Amino acid sequence: MKPDLFEAPDYFALDSLLSQEHLLVRDAARAWVKRAVSPIIEQHAQAATFPTEIIGGLAEIGAFGPYIPQEYGGAGLDQISYGLIMQEIERGDSGVRSTASVQSSLVMYPIFTYGNEQQRQKYLPKLASGEIMGCFGLTEPDHGSNPSGMTTNIKDMGDHYLLNGAKMWISNAPFADIAVVWAKNEAGRIKGVIVERDMEGFSTPETHHKWSLRASATGELIFSNVKIPKENILPGKDGLGAPLGCLDSARYGIAWGAIGAAMDCYDTALRYAKERIQFGKPIAATQLQQKKLAEMLTEITKAQLLAFRLGQLKNEGKATTAQISMAKRNNVEMAINIAREARQVLGGMGITGEYSIMRHMMNLESVITYEGTHDIHLLITGADITGHPAFSS
């Protein structure tokens, strides 16, 4: 793979709106991605292996629990810092950002928000340092966009619960030490359950042959009469709103992350277009390639402004689920379109692993589907502006 010469576009001088802390956090993450992710990621993606060697570095840059208070091992940062970290990591690879998103927003967030003090003390510091890794089980084979139909269930056995069912498409599942799993109790109410790797009857078969997120490990969670101690139930909130609250936080991170992937594609295409000579001049001097590059930068700039404003709202505790959906949907679509255009700027070279663009493009096919599909986010906006949810008849 080519050396990482990435230079981030900042056409509307957004850096001048960032605080000193934001810039420090962002630059540390950017430098770490160049040093630790770029040199190894293409080999891992080609081999479809998860780069375990980066776990310590992710913890050091504060990517595990950026906004979780320091007393629990988190970085205690604000929501814009969290977004900037996700942007920089996804600039390297969406699969690496996935690992950080899951650990932070889908495992640490529910334990911090819905867990009791004992659960927080037991798990959060170890998750923040990367000593243990987690995964989040909501999706089932027959219930993806519609998680309220889930059939995974817990049965009260007096001194413990019995967990049965299956989850699929679970990021980090093959190596996770714990899983935050959503299951219905006998009353049909959804509860959060912390399942530990060594519990009898729990297995995590890996999902192979993906063409997307190849450097992220995906798997199933199978529960066959797993005995769950009562202290492993998250007591703070139940119902579908509990997992959906976690998704708000993860989708927010993706709205920023997708900008990173888009910036990397744009920067690569711009550099290539300036260097590549055809018909006696750089292809960057042709109107057609300029149109592509100018439109890419325009879309990135709009996405940056959207994410920044959303970050301000999130810091104030005012960001709504529908605003987060709009930003996730817009920014991921923006990134996938830019990846496709950037790939064309590179001609045949664009399909090789010498450059990052094709890997980003394939990764983004998952990003546009997970954490709520492109359609579902449109329907969330539609329901919000009309007052008529159109998910089911």
Ligand code: TGC
């Ligand atoms: P609906 O009736 O709208 O809501 C059910 C209850 O939840 C409440 N609620 C929320 N609460 C907190 N935060 C939110 N964002 C909430 N949204 C809704 C709501 O008020 C209601 O409460 P109550 O008390 O009245 O019961 O639910 P619905 O069944 O109609 O579904 C709505 C829909 C379709 C939007 C929702 O199901 C949805 O978002 N589906 C998409 C599923 C999804 O995103 N799955 C993601 C799985 S995790 C993943 O992909 C991780 S990838 C990680 C990586 O690698 O980065």
Ligand code: FAD
């Ligand atoms: P379906 O829900 O079957 O949807 C299929 C198609 O139908 C989509 O185009 C969808 O938009 C459309 N559709 C569905 N309902 C409607 C409707 N009402 N109106 C119009 N169109 C509709 N899940 C987790 O719980 N944890 C994870 O860590 C996790 N990681 C993932 C990692 C990867 C690589 C992938 C690919 C997925 C992951 N997921 C995870 C699952 C992901 O969230 C789901 O794939 C996603 O929510 C969609 O569910 P589905 O695949 O079952 O598609």
